[in-house]
Amino acid sequence: MRVSEVVLKGGEVVDEAGRRRADVVIDADGRIAAIGDDLSAARTVDCGGCVISPGLVDLHTHLREPGREEAETIETGSRAAALGGYTAVVAMPNTEPAIDSPGVVREVLELGAKATCEVFPAAAITVGRLGEQLVPMAELAALGVRIFTDDGSGVQDSRLMRRALEYASALGITLAQHCEDAGLSQGGHMHEGAWSSRLGIPGIPAEAEELMVARDIALGRLTGAPVHFLHLSTAGSVELVRQAKAKGLRVTAEAAPHHFTLTHAEVASYDPVFKVNPPLRGDHDVAAVKAGLADGTIDAIATDHAPHPQEAKEAAFDEAPCGMLGLETALSLAISELGLPIERVLALLSWQPARIAGLENHGGPVVEGRPANLTVIDPTTTWTVDPSRLASRSRNTPYAGRSMTGRVRHTFLRGEPVVLDGEAQR
């Protein structure tokens, strides 16, 4: 649905430049045509009491297509993204087949072109994510791929990771690491500690993550290439990244909402909905992730939205797959749980991740001439998560029944209202 011209009325614009009361007019080309007081247009969208922000950007979405369409598709996942306020998502490459060749990149781009948010495929670092041979990085970069990661597992071989970083440094791309030393985490299904010991579930020590964070900081220093750390979950990892940034190294990091809202104590229910990788950690890790988000050590909140069909999560805890939904709850959790002013929350969810992913049309300032990728947020409304009402094809949210503050009211993708008053428009 194209609108001829629309005015977002009564809201407060919040972007990297700050906060100001203003109406925003979007023209028929899907660009911001005017910003100011008392503007009018053919159509008015009420934004009273709301914040008008550059669209949110998720650095870490598993859309599952191709290959696992029973869990999610680009269509259903992008609808969930739009409802969560996202105008752009980076699609993780652990699909079947993996996104490791021009053909699969093109397929995802093609399906993404029809989606209700922009879909930017990330590509694997190694062919088939097997950790053996590099993907054709230059060729994939030429198709627009900006993030490369073997997410789901880390690149174990230090020599191979060094070569990947060296090779990437000439291409203007970023390698993103899922930090997990496979030897140390082998056989584990939850955070190793008091709860795993008591519940009799094999654990994954925090050090399995921290060893690879430390290694890749060193490899980043060796090669000069930028490194992005996916889903940091431990206090030790946050501290390592803080020190690396203090030394001026080119590292960035993200954290997932579940790592600042839930702990390993949840696993006492034995409900596999709480199984995720990296696992839910301790209270002190949760506090460290929050502190890292507050002091700028962690640059972005990324969902690690990982849909799984019901039957997969009805297995025994140690047989169930890892992952939880995130797109439709991330913004609300950030508003509810971080205690940060809204402009800091939006920096973590919009312009900072847009910069890491190299997205020019998302996260930028709300000014005339820019593409109208905008999210309108009611920061004070409260709502309760009902899994059956989520747009994702899967239902594996760990927040069923949880009450949250702040919700997306409207989302505009290139000027098109893809979400109006909390309802998906297509």
Place this chain on the structure above:
Amino acid sequence: MRHLLSIEDLGADGIEEVLRLTDSFVEVSERRIPKVPTLRGKTVVSLFYEDSTRTRLSFESAAKRLSADTMNFSVSTSSVKKGESLRDTVLTIEAMGVDAIVVRHGSAGVPWQVAQWVDAAVINAGDGWHEHPTQALLDCYTIRERFGSLRDKRIAIVGDVKHSRVARSDVLAFTALGAHVTLVAPPTLLPPSLEGWPVEVSHDLDSVLPKLDVVYLLRMQKERQTEALLPSLREYTATYGLTRDRARLLGEQALVMHPGPMNRGVEIAAEVADLPNAVITRQVANGVAVRMAVLFLLLAAEGDARV
């Protein structure tokens, strides 16, 4: 109590109640015809995802002595791989009309999941490394039979605590009844964290043995040496095995216990297992009566005739 999933479901009072009931079922077991009609018309199904002949037979025999009907659902690994989910299997069994499901599974927590899906009473017969509550109850009963009570008794649990559901349930049960528990094992065979466990830890069996009322030996599995948890079984036996020489350090009254099956020559010397104070077969005998008590508590309706 609707289910028996963990020793924590019972608490000290609940454990005492089971033990008191067990007294009467021990008496039943000693009758010429060891059978009572208490659970006539009730159906008890064993759902075992792991091979465990002894626990399955013990439950089956307990149910039969109470006149319940028994069914047996042994799930070999291959048929799980045919694709039926845990939930579908459980719902299928419940649809046949059962009153209690006795579950053994290699994964921790499965009995909790099963309890959420069915109306029948669920009894945990061992879940992964987590718990084995009826084993702990029969262990308590066996100690109480010899000493009258567990209060202030000194008990060492020796061996692979990390991977042991028996150890987790025993620690909960023994300490609930007032015993002092020491875990004796190399650090690689202890849980990574003992935060909140009301136990002491030792790596020196020789220094612990003289003070004990009970030494409880855990089964040592051969795989542990391939997982780099132990240099060798030989070294384990030399440092933590209850050898003939080491058994001499025990007090005269001290009991030697083992949940079975034993690896004679590894965690316990053959001669030690046959000493008068080794009550290992007594544990097995008491297991049936304890399981009768548990089934009775879960399944006998109000007003049902007592034994």
